[in-house]
Amino acid sequence: MxxxxxxxxxxxxxxxxxxxxxxxxxxxxxxxxxxxxxxxxxxxxxxxxxxxxxxxxxxxxxxxxxxxxxxxxxxxxxxxxxxxxxxxxxxxxxxxxxxxxxxxxxxxxxxxxxxxxxxxxxxxxxxxxxxxxxxxxxxIQTEEAEQFCWTEFLRSSEWHSENLHNILIIIGPKVDPALTAEVEAVVQRAAGVFLAQERSQQELHAAMKRCFAVVNSSVSEGMSAAILEAMDLRVPVLVRNIPGNAAVVKHGVTGLLFSSPQEFVHQSQRLLSDQELRERVVRSGKLYVEEHHxxxxxxxxxxxxxxxxxxxxxxx
Missing domain, CATH: 3.40.50.2000 (Glycogen Phosphorylase B;)
Structure with missing residues (x-):
């Protein structure tokens, strides 16, 4: 046919x-x-x-x-x-x-x-x-590129005020011009936040593997493949508590949910300080993807x- x-x-x-x-x-x-x-x-x-x-x-x-x-x-x-x-x-x-x-x-x-x-x-x-x-x-099926370098993000003299190692990298295509301009303006004023152009799926998976966690802050999702790919790659996920995300992330089990900037910071700090929590969400996230995706x-x-x-x- x-x-x-x-x-x-x-x-x-x-x-x-x-x-x-x-x-x-x-x-x-x-x-x-x-x-x-x-x-x-x-x-x-x-x-x-x-x-x-x-x-x-x-x-x-x-x-x-x-x-x-x-x-x-x-x-x-x-x-x-x-x-x-x-x-x-x-x-x-x-x-x-x-x-x-x-x-x-x-x-x-x-x-x-x-x-x-x-x-x-x-x-x-x-x-x-x-x-x-x-x-x-x-x-979900992930495939990591053999080589990926973060050098382009390490050239700025501005770092996160509390911990130089805590940075946020936003990767993706510029689909909405108005939203892109708004994000770029905010990023210019924010220390430790960087924008990156879209990558191939393999390069994106390699980037995920080199991160402490993957964040999804979307206010509208059906089913985020990026969240599921991170789980499959054994990377913790921090996601906004909206129906589409909550359908695949069980708080404290397969990932962490947040509903406000303050809660995002709190959950991030939990993940940084609690090794047992990190190991649990990584293990459970990987198992969830294998069983349901x-x-x-x-x-x-x-x-x-x-x-x-x-x-x-x-x-x-």
Missing amino acids: KVLFLACLSPKTGNHTTAERIRSHIESAGHSCELRDVADFHSPADVAHLVSQNPPFEGALAIHLFKAGRLLLDLRLPFGVIFGGTDINEDVKDEQKRVVMKQVLLKARFAVAFTEKLKEEAEFVLVSPDSKIYVQPQG SVKEERETYQRLMDKLHKVQFLT
């Missing part, structure tokens, strides 16, 4: 990494999968024109019901959708977007949520029969779901 896969593909982002991994699952089952960036299309009509080419596409998949799923509404092909955190955390607050998302979910042959809570919220807000939404956590199980799930699309396409 020839499958069109739509996702937000900003380079070296979590969305891109997730989409590439799922694409590989689909192709390993013998299907052809063309991964395309939603930014390449202006309307559902653009996608409808693409899928009609020769040989035509026979099915479609999208990550994010609004950002990508809306582009599939004009298709007569069977398609499936994967919820992103933005769908339930942000887009459902907009009435117009919510209407579109309901249409997408109604027409989709299946939907995938990363957590049981995300599924429950989707069923409530978007009024979907539970038989259509499957729960499949992200599969298997790439093999993720692959099998998406291959079964592609079989559902294939059978529908064949019958029609």
Whole structure:
């Protein structure tokens, strides 16, 4: 089956990494999968024109019901959708977007949520029969680059006022210009805080391994692959206490949660001073990822779901 896969593909982002991994699952089952960036299309009509080419596409998949799923509404092909955190955390607050998302979910042959809570919220807000939404956590597989150097971050004469070794490094692509400008302005005034450009996944994993802890301060998450990758690499995680993070981090067991800057400092100090706590969250985090985020199980799930699309396409 020839499958069109739509996702937000900003380079070296979590969305891109997730989409590439799922694409590989689909192709390993013998299907052809063309991964395309939603930014390449202006309307559902653009996608409808693409899928009609020769040989035509026979099915479609999208990550994010609004950002990508809306582009599939004009298709007569069977398609499936994967919820992103933005769908339930942000887009459902907009009435117009919510209407579109309901249409997408109604027409989709299946939907995938990363957590049981995300599924429950989707069923409530978007009024979907539970038989259509499957729960499949992200599969995690880490690979560390052979060499990675932090030299570029050690050139500043400014260090953290209390402990020269305590620094915060923020790594990632500049996706939102306004937010980037705001962060850069704050960092210029902060001692011991550094910004770094995005890295390949292997380089990022190597960087994680050289850190005392990985921090996630996001106010909106579906399922953060960075948190899970850190756990898999046996690096402690300190994450903001929001539903998406709390779904994968049990406080004091697989990581530490915080709800304010003061609590972040307190939990960081706990982690620095309590070796037993650090060893426990590292050990439990690694075990959690191995038990609940298997790439093999993720692959099998998406291959079964592609079989559902294939059978529908064949019958029609």
